[in-house]
Amino acid sequence: MDLRSANTPAADGTCGCAPLRQLATDGPPPGSGATAPCVACPASRHCLPAGLGDRDARCLGRLTIARRRVRKGHAIFRENEHFLFLYAVRFGIFKSTLTLDAGAEQITGFHLPGDVIGFDATPSGRHPTTARALEDAEVCVLPYGQLTDACAGQRDLLMRVLRLAGAELERDHRLLALIVHTHSEQRVAAFLVGLSDRLRERGFSPSDFLLRMTRAEIGSYLGTTLETVSRSLSAFARRGFITVHRREIHLVNIEALRAEFEAKDV
Amino acid sequence: MDLRSANTPAADGTCGCAPLRQLATDGPPPGSGATAPCVACPASRHCLPAGLGDRDARCLGRLTIARRRVRKGHAIFRENEHFLFLYAVRFGIFKSTLTLDAGAEQITGFHLPGDVIGFDATPSGRHPTTARALEDAEVCVLPYGQLTDACAGQRDLLMRVLRLAGAELERDHRLLALIVHTHSEQRVAAFLVGLSDRLRERGFSPSDFLLRMTRAEIGSYLGTTLETVSRSLSAFARRGFITVHRREIHLVNIEALRAEFEAKDV
DNA sequence: CGCGGCGTTGAACCCACTCAAGAGCTGTGG
DNA sequence: CCACAGCTCTTGAGTGGGTTCAACGCCGCG
Numbered sequence: 273m274d275l276r277s278a279n280t281p282a283a284d285g286t287c288g289c290a291p292l293r294q295l296a297t298d299g300p301p302p303g304s305g306a307t308a309p310c311v312a313c314p315a316s317r318h319c320l321p322a323g324l325g326d327r328d329a330r331c332l333g334r335l336t337i338a339r340r341r342v343r344k345g346h347a348i349f350r351e352n353e354h355f356l357f358l359y360a361v362r363f364g365i366f367k368s369t370l371t372l373d374a375g376a377e378q379i380t381g382f383h384l385p386g387d388v389i390g391f392d393a394t395p396s397g398r399h400p401t402t403a404r405a406l407e408d409a410e411v412c413v414l415p416y417g418q419l420t421d422a423c424a425g426q427r428d429l430l431m432r433v434l435r436l437a438g439a440e441l442e443r444d445h446r447l448l449a450l451i452v453h454t455h456s457e458q459r460v461a462a463f464l465v466g467l468s469d470r471l472r473e474r475g476f477s478p479s480d481f482l483l484r485m486t487r488a489e490i491g492s493y494l495g496t497t498l499e500t501v502s503r504s505l506s507a508f509a510r511r512g513f514i515t516v517h518r519r520e521i522h523l524v525n526i527e528a529l530r531a532e533f534e535a536k537d538v
Numbered sequence: 539m540d541l542r543s544a545n546t547p548a549a550d551g552t553c554g555c556a557p558l559r560q561l562a563t564d565g566p567p568p569g570s571g572a573t574a575p576c577v578a579c580p581a582s583r584h585c586l587p588a589g590l591g592d593r594d595a596r597c598l599g600r601l602t603i604a605r606r607r608v609r610k611g612h613a614i615f616r617e618n619e620h621f622l623f624l625y626a627v628r629f630g631i632f633k634s635t636l637t638l639d640a641g642a643e644q645i646t647g648f649h650l651p652g653d654v655i656g657f658d659a660t661p662s663g664r665h666p667t668t669a670r671a672l673e674d675a676e677v678c679v680l681p682y683g684q685l686t687d688a689c690a691g692q693r694d695l696l697m698r699v700l701r702l703a704g705a706e707l708e709r710d711h712r713l714l715a716l717i718v719h720t721h722s723e724q725r726v727a728a729f730l731v732g733l734s735d736r737l738r739e740r741g742f743s744p745s746d747f748l749l750r751m752t753r754a755e756i757g758s759y760l761g762t763t764l765e766t767v768s769r770s771l772s773a774f775a776r777r778g779f780i781t782v783h784r785r786e787i788h789l790v791n792i793e794a795l796r797a798e799f800e801a802k803d804v
Numbered sequence: 805c806g807c808g809g810c811g812t813t814g815a816a817c818c819c820a821c822t823c824a825a826g827a828g829c830t831g832t833g834g
Numbered sequence: 835c836c837a838c839a840g841c842t843c844t845t846g847a848g849t850g851g852g853t854t855c856a857a858c859g860c861c862g863c864g
Contacts, residue, residue, distance in 0.1 A: 394704030438660030
C-alpha cells in the first residue's frame with residue numbers, strides 16, 4: 273500500500289497535506305493548536321469530521337490539535353503508557369501490537385489514513401497496545417479531555433466518536449471469525465481483498481499497491497506464520513489471481529480472490 | 539456460572555433485583571420509564587452508573603429505561619436489525635454471535651451482568667451480531683438517542699460510555715492474541731480463569747460455578763472444537779486442577795490453571 | 805563487497821480436526 | 835410410568851493442514 277502512488281490528490285512528498293505550520297518533536301505535542309487542520313487533509317473524508325455539520329466541525333476546529341511526524345518504526349505510544357490523546361492518521365500506515373506474557377507480539381490491527389487509534393485505552397487510562405508506524409507517517413494528536421468536552425456540546429460529534437470505536441469493534445469481530453473459521457490461504461485472500469477495499473474507499477488504487485508490512489506481520493495479524501503467508505501468495509500468483517514481487521502487489525482477479533474466502537467449504 | 543448460587547446478595551428467584559414494576563413483552567420496550575432502575579440492581583456496581591457522581595446518576599435516571607425479560611434461547615436483537623437500543627445485563631448470561639457466509643456461527647463474546655451490549659452497531663446503525671440469552675435473563679433497555687443526549691450534558695457519563703466500548707475492544711484484542719498464540723488446552727485454561735475473575739469481580743464464587751454454555755459454544759468462542767474443550771477439561775481434572783461434572787465446575791487449583799497459559803513455551 | 809533482513813521453497817512432524825460410537829441426562833407423549 | 839427421541843458430553847482412532855526447522859536467493863546498505 274504505497275499511499276503516495278495511485279490516484280491520490282497529490283503525489284508529492286507531502287502527500288497532499290497542507291504544509292506543516294507547526295511540527296512536533298518526538299515528545300508530547302505542543303499546546304498551541306493548528307487551526308482547522310482537517311480542511312486540507314486528504315484523510316478527512318474518512319476521519320472524525322466526515323459528514324459533520326458546520327457547527328460540529330467548527331467545534332472540532334476549536335480543539336488544540338497538533339500534528340506529529342512519526343518516523344518509520346517509531347511508536348506514537350507504547351503499551352502501559354498513560355492515556356492522554358487519541359491519534360488520527362493523516363498519512364502512513366500503523367500497526368497496533370500487544371505483547372503477550374511469553375514476550376511474543378500479536379498484531380491486533382493495521383491503521384490506514386483516517387483511522388483513529390487509541391480507543392482501547394479508555395477503560396484503564398493506559399494504552400494496552402503499542403502503535404508503531406510502518407512507514408514515515410503523520411498523525412493528528414487529539415487531546416482526549418478536550419474531545420469529550422467538545423462532544424458534550426455537539427451530539428453529532430459524539431455519535432461520530434462512538435461510531436469510530438464501534439467500527440473497530442466490528443472489524444475485530446470479523447477478524448476473529450475469519451481466523452477461527454477459515455484456512456490460512458483463505459485468510460490471506462481476505463486480507464488482500466480487505467486491504468484493497470479500504471484503499472479504494474480512501475481514493476487509492478485498489479489493484480496495485482505496495483505492502484508496508486512484512487510477511488511476518490501479516491502472519492501475526494492473520495494468526496499464521498510468515499511461511500504460510502508466503503506460500504499462499506505464491507499459490508495465488510501461480511493460479512493467476514495476483515502478481516507479486518516482494519512487496520509489490522497487483523490484483524489481477526479480485527473476484528476470484530473474493531470467491532476464495534466466500535467459498536462455503538474447502 | 540450459576541449466577542444465583544454462591545455469595546450473591548440474594549439467592550432467591552429474583553436474583554436480588556427489585557421487584558419488576560413493569561414488564562416487557564417480547565416486542566420493543568414500552569416507553570414509560572422505571573425510575574432509578576439501578577439502585578436495587580445487583581449489577582450496578584459494574585454497569586453504567588458505577589462511580590458516577592450524583593448529578594450524572596440523576597441524569598441517567600431521567601432516561602426512560604425499561605426492563606425486559608429474556609427467556610433462555612431468545613434473542614434481544616438479531617443480526618442486521620435496526621439499532622435503537624443498547625442493553626445492560628441485569629442478570630443472566632448472553633452470547634454474541636456472528637453468522638458467517640458459510641452459515642457457521644462464531645461466538646464473539648459472553649456477557650455477564652453489568653456488561654452493556656450493542657456498541658458494535660453504532661457505525662452502521664444495524665446490529666452486526668445477534669445477542670442471545672443462555673439462561674432466563676433480564677436486561678435494561680437503553681435508548682441510544684436519549685443516552686447520547688444525556689451524555690451531551692454530563693461529561694463523566696460520556697466517558698463512562700466510551701470506557702465500556704473501549705473495554706470490549708480490549709477484551710477482543712486479548713482474545714485474539716490468546717487464540718492465535720496458544721494451544722487449545724491453554725485457551726481452555728484461560729477461559730476458566732477469565733470467567734472465574736469476572737465472576738469474583740461481580741460478587742460470585744470464583745471457584746464454584748455452573749457453566750451456562752455448551753462445550754460447542756466454548757469451542758466456538760475459543761476457536762476450537764467441542765471435542766477439544768471436553769478433552770481439555772478432562773485433562774485438567776485428571777491433573778487435579780479442577781473437578782467437572784457436566785456443567786458443574788469446581789476450580790481446585792486456580793494458580794496451576796493460571797500457570798498453564800502463562801507458560802512461555804509448550 | 806559482505807553482511808543482515810526479508811522472502812521463498814522444501815521436508816518432516818505433530819496438534820487438533822474429523823469421523824465415529826456410546827453413555828448420560830432431559831423432556832415428551834403414549 | 836416407561837419408551838423413545840434428542841441433545842450433550844466423553845473418548846477413541848486416523849488424517850491432514852500448517853507449523854517448525856532448514857537452506858538458499860535476493861536486495862539494500864554500510
